[in-house]
Structure formats: C-alpha cells, structure tokens
Amino acid sequence: MTGHRGRRRDRSHRRGGRGENRSPAAAKYRSPQRHPSAGKGRERRSASRRSSVSHSSSRNERRRRLAVAGAAWLLAAILTVLGGIGIGTLAVRYADFFQRVASPSAPPPRSYRPARRLDPDGSYMDSPGFIKNKGADAEPVETCDSDVCLWEGRNLYEKFNESVNPCNDFYGYVCGSSNWYRDGQRIDARPYRIHSPGQLMYDLAELQRRLYRLRGDRYRQQPTLFTNQARRNSLESHYSVVVITTNMLVYRNCTQKEKNDSVWLTMKKIFFENLLQGWPFKKDPKMLRISDTAMVLDKYIGLFAFVRVSLRKDLEDDDYEVHLEAPELMLKRHQLVYPYESVADYAKRVERLLSIFTNASMVKAAEDIVQLEQRLLMIKEPRRFLPYDNRTATIKELQRRNAWHWLTYLNFLLEDAGVQFHRQSSVVLLDREYVTRLSFQLSKFSGKTLLNYLGYAMIVKFSPLLPSDVDFVVPLSHDNYLETVPELLQACVHMLEDLCPYLVRKMARMTLGRENATTPQWHYDEEMHKLIYLVRESMKQTVQRAPWLSQAEVDAASQKIEKLRVDFLAARESEEQVNAYYPQYVSPFPADDTLLGYYKLLNETMSFYWITNASYDLDARYQASSLVAGEVEYIAEKNLIFIPHGLIAFASNISQTFDPLFVPIIVPAILRAMFAAVDLRGSTVTFQNQVVDWWSNASRSKFASKLQCFQDQYVAEAQAVLALDIDEDFFLEENVADNAVMHPLHDVYRKAMHLSRHTSREARVPGLESFTMDKLFFMNYAMAHCDRISPNLARRRVLYKDGVPAKLRVNVPLKNYPKFAEVFKCQHNAPMNPENRCELW
Known part of the structure; x- marks a missing residue:
C-alpha cells in the first residue's frame, strides 16, 4: 500500500540515445517541421515500436512469458489426453490466457471479442446508453505485470455478461455470467463471496495436513483437545495450543465420506442423555x-x-x-x-x-x-x-x-x-x-x-459426522453456504468454529505462513495498519461534509473516527493466556468414534463459555464468523471494529501486501462499520465510550429526511426488480451505509493508487486492456457482491429476511454516485445515470 509512485520505464535507449520526449503531451507542442531523414520509414518504425510494448517492457520478460505460455499449452495437451475433454478444455482456456499475456500481437482466441481501440480516457463502448468519445485514438499504454494484476486479469477474464449494458444494469454486466460458476475452476477464479472464505477453508485443511505430519505420533500417544503439558522444544511450543482434534475432525475424520455405522448407537446415547429417548x-x-x-x-x-x-x-x-x-x-x-x-x-x-x-x-x-x-x-x-x-x-x-x-x-x-x-x-x-x-x-x-x-x-x-445416509441435510447444518466448495469440507470447518471460535482465528493466522505452519503470522497487520490510516483520513474528510450535523457534532464525529479502535484478525494472545483459557487434558478424543469425541469436546467448550468473564472471554469476545466474506463487526458501545479473517483470506495466495486493486473489495465493509460510528447507530455513544446523546433534535430531523429518500428508492427498486413490496425500513441502516461509503471508498482507492509502487493509475491489466483502473474500481466493487445467478434466490433473501439482494446493493449506490456515470460515459437518464439521486454527503 505504501511507497513511491511507480515511474514509467525509461525507453530512451531504444531511440538511438536521442532521449527525445515522444509522449502525447510533448507531441502536442512539437514543431510540425520534420527532419529530412524522418520520413515514412520512421513512422512505420515508430508504430512498430509502439505496438511491441503493450504487454511487456523488456525482452527478458517477454521470453519468460512465452516460456510460461508454451508450458501451459503442453500441459493442456497432456491433460486433454489423460483427463478427457472437460479437464482439457479448462486447461486450454488458461493456456490461451497466458498466450495472450505473452504475445499480444497473436490472433485473439475464438471466445474473446477484442475491444475497439481506446479513446484517451479509456472509453470504448458505443452501444445505446454510452457516449462515444470522438477524440483521437489512444496511445499505447503500460501494462501492469504485478502478481495482483495477473490475478485480476485471470479472475475477470471472460467473466462479463456482454449482453448486458453496464449503464442499464451494472450488476448484471459484472456478475450475470455463468462463467463465474464453470465446473473445474480454481477457488481463486470464483466471486469474492466464495473465494475468500473458501480459500480459508482449503488453507485450514492444508494446515491440518502439515500439523498432522509434524505431530501424528503425539496425537496417537495422547488424542486430547489441548496439550498444555511441558514442551520439549521451542518449535513444539509454538502450536501446542492448536486443537489436535482438528487434525482428526477436519482432515482425517469429519471430511471422510465413509463413516462407521456404529455412530448410530452413539447418536441414540446422545438422545438418551438429552431427554430425547424414543x-x-x-x-x-x-x-x-x-x-x-x-x-x-x-x-x-x-x-x-x-x-x-x-x-x-x-x-x-x-x-x-x-x-x-x-x-x-x-x-x-x-x-x-x-x-x-x-x-x-x-x-x-x-x-x-x-x-x-x-x-x-x-x-x-x-x-x-x-x-x-x-x-x-x-x-x-x-x-x-x-x-x-x-x-x-x-x-x-x-x-x-x-x-x-x-x-x-x-x-x-x-x-x-x-x-x-x-x-x-x-x-x-x-x-x-x-x-x-x-x-x-x-x-x-x-x-x-x-x-x-x-x-x-x-x-x-x-x-x-454421521454416515452418508444423512448427507442430504449436511448443507443445512450451518449458515453462509458456499456453492462449488465441497459440502463436507465447509460443514466440518463450521463445526470446528462452533467448537472453539477463538482457535479458528488462531489457526487462520497460521495459514498465512506458507513455509512455516507452526507460528501465527503478522505481516498483514502492518499492511492493514497502513490501509486503516487512509480509510480513517478519508472518512474524517467525508464527515466534514455531513449536511445534517452542526459543526460541533462534526468535530465530535471526527474525534470518534480518530479514536475508533481496530482489532484486525484478533488471536494475539500468548500461549500462556490461551492455555489458561482452555484447561489441561480435556476429554480424550476416541479415534474410532468421531461423533462421541466431538460431542464430549463440545460439552467441555460450552462449559467454558457459560463461565465467561472479563478476563476469561476468548470464545465470547466477538460474534463475527471467520468464515464469511465482506463482513466487519462494529461494537458501538466500545467504538471498536473487529475485522475477521474471512475479509482478507483471498489475498493470501495472491500478494503479501494489500494492493490498490483490493481496496474496493475489502474496504467497503470497514467503511460501513466506521459509518455506523457516526450515523444514528453511533449517536448515543461518544468517542469516550459514554452513553450520551450527542446529536441534537435538529440533526435527527435532517438525517430522517435524508433517510426518507433512500427508503422510497429501495422500495421502488425492489418492486421494479423483484416485484416485491418491502417495508420502508427493510435493512435501512445497511442500505444507507452502502451508499455512504462510495465517496470515501473511491478516495481511498485513488490515494492508494498514488502511493503504490506496483500499480499505477495509468497502467492496464493483462487481458483487460479495454478497462482503465477507474473502471476496474467499480468492477471489483461489484464483483465483491456477486451472488448466485437465480431470480428465486434474490426474492428469497427478501422473503426470508436475510438481506437486500446483491443486485440492489450494487446498482443503487452506484447510480447514486455520479462518478460512476462519468467513468462509464452513461447517457443522461440511463438507468445507471438517473436525473434524481439520493445523496447523503
């Protein structure tokens, strides 16, 4: 997130040492007189040079990418022979992508429709709803080749629904393609809602494999939940508090498809113990x-x-x-x-x-x-x-x-x-x-x-944990179901979180250490600290524009944001503190009866929970799950934000830093929590955590008039999109927060782009050269909300009071944010550029 703005690579050595400034800006003021030697041959050579730099700035990088593309095609051929047409087709798609990155002048793949040449501002669409820029064709642009940009290109490649005009339905354009859910895709090619918690689940399962390889002999000697006895070496002490049971529960037992039928006898015993005999x-x-x-x-x-x-x-x-x-x-x-x-x-x-x-x-x-x-x-x-x-x-x-x-x-x-x-x-x-x-x-x-x-x-x-006879109800055992993630894996990880939520947070930290699975990792903490600084400053600047607050109340709101505490991932307690919470030698875990073992352990951990107090509260401290994407917990009376692992888990296999392209994915949830500190929900608690109403009656009245516009707008949208009537205050706080964060979110993105060493605002992503970084901001924002493609699901989220459908959460805030229509050149009165907007700031 930090550093100096990346400079364009110096290409003057390719111009015969002249060092002539050939930028478009310099060309505007260059003399029309040409040197006699600068004829048509020079024009052809210049055009040739410009066309050769769209994907790489060095020949070595070009050779490396060609080698990668060649290897990808070879692997595709092998997989086609060995794995059949289905796997072969998927491999060919990825080989095709790498070929495009390595050799931009090669013919485009069959399924890819090349974009028209860009206008200087990146506009290319001239379908109804767009205003085509009549200016000159754009000059070639620099391509970003960082790990994040390559992931961005791979993630969004062929994912847009081009039958939908983004100025009519931006959510449908970004999220409406079935390509998001193609069979055989890697987890990092799924929408963020699946990718982030799904990645964490796979990482936790891999962590169990590593730990079991390291400590399998220890488990066989003493299959207990926690091992607090004296450690023989420092390596072991780093993870002695890790749940040994998880190695058996998540990796070895729970995720096994075949279960012993004898567990039915255990189930009958559990019924008897809990007054349900018969x-x-x-x-x-x-x-x-x-x-x-x-x-x-x-x-x-x-x-x-x-x-x-x-x-x-x-x-x-x-x-x-x-x-x-x-x-x-x-x-x-x-x-x-x-x-x-x-x-x-x-x-x-x-x-x-x-x-x-x-x-x-x-x-x-x-x-x-x-x-x-x-x-x-x-x-x-x-x-x-x-x-x-x-x-x-x-x-x-x-x-x-x-x-x-x-x-x-x-x-x-x-x-x-x-x-x-x-x-x-x-x-x-x-x-x-x-x-x-x-x-x-x-x-x-x-x-x-x-x-x-x-x-x-x-x-x-x-x-x-039961035999396959009841597999048809496994998806009903937990909330936040993720399609395309193995049902048994996600159900077992949720069972683990029910057992001991704190230790899931602790192990989630350990998954960040790819090469060392024995210690919690902290490198993202510094990255989040830098990002929170930008978020805090942007939110304070935005609050200064709050028209419903007096100046004294604006100052109080700014103080509250400044004093707001952020607990990122939590699980910072020492081994001694954790051992004091979970007592020594909890019930043995019988290797031949997973259900009985889990049942006894659940009895123990629930017993810990009910005696929670201020110094003994690891499992009770936060309510937010680590296995959900896009959610942050705000505790109003403490002025505290807890950021769970599910928000950033997707980044662990992509980058060790929070790139600007991550901002529209992870920052909205943080900003929504900050907004809760200064809107009606936070108006009764001061920055000193005192229960005092610091809003005047006049401020409440002005804010209520603001809310009325959003109430009417969401009622109309729900009727138009879902043919449903909803209450005016249906998830009203969340709806207003979705709109409130757009301005500070865009501000954080631009500041982060300015500070980034790897991603400049002028660069383009490989495979997505038609889109400027400003357009990718809105695309990533929408992608972070993508839900399953099902009209029934959207209606049911309303009918079962689960939340506002993703389509409304994306389209309504964007149509209320004028910058969106500017970036996508939407015509006046297009659906995403209405004449009347609901504005908060």
Whole structure:
C-alpha cells in the first residue's frame, strides 16, 4: 500500500540515445517541421515500436512469458489426453490466457471479442446508453505485470455478461455470467463471496495436513483437545495450543465420506442423555415444558433451536450479559441453498430424515415441523438498530406462557457462573419482537412436534459426522453456504468454529505462513495498519461534509473516527493466556468414534463459555464468523471494529501486501462499520465510550429526511426488480451505509493508487486492456457482491429476511454516485445515470 509512485520505464535507449520526449503531451507542442531523414520509414518504425510494448517492457520478460505460455499449452495437451475433454478444455482456456499475456500481437482466441481501440480516457463502448468519445485514438499504454494484476486479469477474464449494458444494469454486466460458476475452476477464479472464505477453508485443511505430519505420533500417544503439558522444544511450543482434534475432525475424520455405522448407537446415547429417548415421537410424551429439554441441549451442545443465547459485554466496564435473539432455522437455510426447491420439497427432506429412525410414516410429523418453522419465521424481524437504552427487558415481561419458562431456562444456563436470575432481572433483546412472542407461538404446538423438532435440529447439527445416509441435510447444518466448495469440507470447518471460535482465528493466522505452519503470522497487520490510516483520513474528510450535523457534532464525529479502535484478525494472545483459557487434558478424543469425541469436546467448550468473564472471554469476545466474506463487526458501545479473517483470506495466495486493486473489495465493509460510528447507530455513544446523546433534535430531523429518500428508492427498486413490496425500513441502516461509503471508498482507492509502487493509475491489466483502473474500481466493487445467478434466490433473501439482494446493493449506490456515470460515459437518464439521486454527503 505504501511507497513511491511507480515511474514509467525509461525507453530512451531504444531511440538511438536521442532521449527525445515522444509522449502525447510533448507531441502536442512539437514543431510540425520534420527532419529530412524522418520520413515514412520512421513512422512505420515508430508504430512498430509502439505496438511491441503493450504487454511487456523488456525482452527478458517477454521470453519468460512465452516460456510460461508454451508450458501451459503442453500441459493442456497432456491433460486433454489423460483427463478427457472437460479437464482439457479448462486447461486450454488458461493456456490461451497466458498466450495472450505473452504475445499480444497473436490472433485473439475464438471466445474473446477484442475491444475497439481506446479513446484517451479509456472509453470504448458505443452501444445505446454510452457516449462515444470522438477524440483521437489512444496511445499505447503500460501494462501492469504485478502478481495482483495477473490475478485480476485471470479472475475477470471472460467473466462479463456482454449482453448486458453496464449503464442499464451494472450488476448484471459484472456478475450475470455463468462463467463465474464453470465446473473445474480454481477457488481463486470464483466471486469474492466464495473465494475468500473458501480459500480459508482449503488453507485450514492444508494446515491440518502439515500439523498432522509434524505431530501424528503425539496425537496417537495422547488424542486430547489441548496439550498444555511441558514442551520439549521451542518449535513444539509454538502450536501446542492448536486443537489436535482438528487434525482428526477436519482432515482425517469429519471430511471422510465413509463413516462407521456404529455412530448410530452413539447418536441414540446422545438422545438418551438429552431427554430425547424414543425420538422421533409418534404421540405426545409425558413431559413438563419444552424449555426443560431445550435448556439441556442449549447448555451442553449449543443447539439453540428456539432462541439463540449469547454472552456479550456491550460497554467496556460492564460485565458480560445475556443477549437473546432469533436463531437461524433449517427451513430458511434450505430455501437459500436450494432456490429451485419449494417448501414442500423441504418437508420431504425432513420426512426422509425422520424415517431413518422408524418404520412408521413420518409425513404428518414432518409437516408439523415445517409449520413450526414457518410460524417462527413469521415473528422474526429483519435486523434493525436498537438504541442502547431500548434493548433490555425483565424476565417478568417475557414470561407470558408456561410453554417456555424463562427463569428456569436462564438459571440453568448460567448456574456454573454463579449467576442467579429473578423475575426483575434484565436481559438484552436483540430481536424484541421474536423473543417476546416466542412462548405464545410455542404454546400452539403439541409437545410431540416440539420434541421432534429438537431431535431433528440435533441430527442436522451432527450430520457431517454421521454416515452418508444423512448427507442430504449436511448443507443445512450451518449458515453462509458456499456453492462449488465441497459440502463436507465447509460443514466440518463450521463445526470446528462452533467448537472453539477463538482457535479458528488462531489457526487462520497460521495459514498465512506458507513455509512455516507452526507460528501465527503478522505481516498483514502492518499492511492493514497502513490501509486503516487512509480509510480513517478519508472518512474524517467525508464527515466534514455531513449536511445534517452542526459543526460541533462534526468535530465530535471526527474525534470518534480518530479514536475508533481496530482489532484486525484478533488471536494475539500468548500461549500462556490461551492455555489458561482452555484447561489441561480435556476429554480424550476416541479415534474410532468421531461423533462421541466431538460431542464430549463440545460439552467441555460450552462449559467454558457459560463461565465467561472479563478476563476469561476468548470464545465470547466477538460474534463475527471467520468464515464469511465482506463482513466487519462494529461494537458501538466500545467504538471498536473487529475485522475477521474471512475479509482478507483471498489475498493470501495472491500478494503479501494489500494492493490498490483490493481496496474496493475489502474496504467497503470497514467503511460501513466506521459509518455506523457516526450515523444514528453511533449517536448515543461518544468517542469516550459514554452513553450520551450527542446529536441534537435538529440533526435527527435532517438525517430522517435524508433517510426518507433512500427508503422510497429501495422500495421502488425492489418492486421494479423483484416485484416485491418491502417495508420502508427493510435493512435501512445497511442500505444507507452502502451508499455512504462510495465517496470515501473511491478516495481511498485513488490515494492508494498514488502511493503504490506496483500499480499505477495509468497502467492496464493483462487481458483487460479495454478497462482503465477507474473502471476496474467499480468492477471489483461489484464483483465483491456477486451472488448466485437465480431470480428465486434474490426474492428469497427478501422473503426470508436475510438481506437486500446483491443486485440492489450494487446498482443503487452506484447510480447514486455520479462518478460512476462519468467513468462509464452513461447517457443522461440511463438507468445507471438517473436525473434524481439520493445523496447523503
């Protein structure tokens, strides 16, 4: 990110030592008189020289690239013979790409449509919606040959949907091609949403292979979760806190397709221990309350089928408090993973799973489970901001029905921590509507249905460890499903994060050390520190333009951004601190029964979790998953940003630095978190972390009028694009933040480009010479949001209150940002260049 601006290579030695300035700028002022010797031959020689420098600045580099291209074609031929047409075709595509990079004068490949000659500003499109520049043809441009530029060219090569006009639908142009999802592509050729967390999953699996090679003998001697005993050498001490179980769970056991059928006996024992003996139930069993069974499952295995309970410390000086919110349901996961299957298809999956355990018909039982989930989804609201002083409720306020006894439930969860709840005790409600109505909704269903649902949820949770009979529900065992990533791999890594989220963060750091897998790595921390400096400065400058704030409030907002703390990747604790959190010799992991081993370990780690306190909180400190791309956690009351590994994992195989081309991919999430510090969500906490309302009533009124424009705009867009009516405040905070970050994001990009030693603003990416760096900024921004190509999926993200579809998240902020229309030369009143815009700054 830092350094001096890269200079163009000096080519004066190719001009016979004259050192003549042949730049376009100099040509403008050069005398029209020519030397007699400078005739048509010189013109032809000059044209020849100019055409030879579009891909490389040196002959040695040209020879090296030709060698690479030759090797690629040879490999393509071999793979075609050995692997068949499918693999051969993929290999030919990559060989074709390398050939173009190595020899730009070669004929273009069949599937590549060469761009028209560029205008000086990089404009080339003259289809409807574009204004063609009438100026002279562009001079040849320098090609960027850094690792990041080569990745950029490979990543975007042949990925655009050229049947879509970018001035009509920019998201459709960048993300609408099925080439993003071609079979056989490497993970780094997928959209960022898949590439980044998918890369981390593959890296974690590779880390397990390395560690098991180093410590396989140690595991066989002592197959425990943590090994805190004295180490015999310094090398071993670096990773003694790493979960030995992960070598067996993620790499050796969980990801194995063949499982021992004896685990069904273990599953029956687990049902018995958790008050579900005889599951699935055909008639109502004798029971007290459903919360009496749910509290056992929630405490010891973190099932959270009806309500999600977490321990969080909102204010820096506070204790950890109970937070309640709606859980993620399997019905919702199914509808997002399988956008072309109906709810009836989901009911068949539930019936199929229940039927594994009984010969009786489970059709009615499955239908009842689906109806229960549908009822729970009805009372779940989209994410909305709740002020700090409006989040709490007493147990007495929640206790409306006997179906769910909150007092008994919470006291059981926290009994080991010495916490005693009473009717006037308060808890934090992150989803007030859902939590307050839960008891009433559960009272409408029979005990048989509620217990069958608990057992079903437990089978789905453990499905990656069960025989292949239940593989059809493995994708429903976790959130954030990634198509094209092996289902078992991602499910097992999510199980590992459920087991011990802190150690996943610790191991994620270790994956950055390609040559040394035994120590956490820190080189990206310095890169992020430099990037955060640029982001912070750009955001402070942008806030100065906030029209709804007074000058005093602008100064307060700037102070808050300046004082904002950033925890990048976390997992900085020493070995001694980690060993103090995870006790010595946790339960042995039986090599012949993965399910039993995982179950016991989960019991242990959940026991650690419920006794969390300020000095003992590694697994409770943050809520953001390391396995999700494009998300950053902002804790308003602490004025703190946590940047998880999933945001930057894609970069580890590309570059050791954060190149400017990465800015529109990773910085939007950081800026959205910073904006949360100074918008309505951060207006009740000062930079000193005091709960004080620092906005005036006038500022709130002005900001509300700004919000109204965005509310109306997103309602209209949802109706036009999805034919759906949405509430005006549907994910309103996120929608406004998407628009708010465009100006500072573009500013950070230009500053980073100016400081970069490897990527200049005038350079072009190999294979994408038609696009200026300004255009690539918007393309990478859109690529970072690319979702699966499915109209059903976009509608379901709204119907199941998962979020605003990616198409709206890209197109609406860009059509509100005038620079986009300038760069792509969109005609006035084109869809992406409307006359009326919603502006924040």
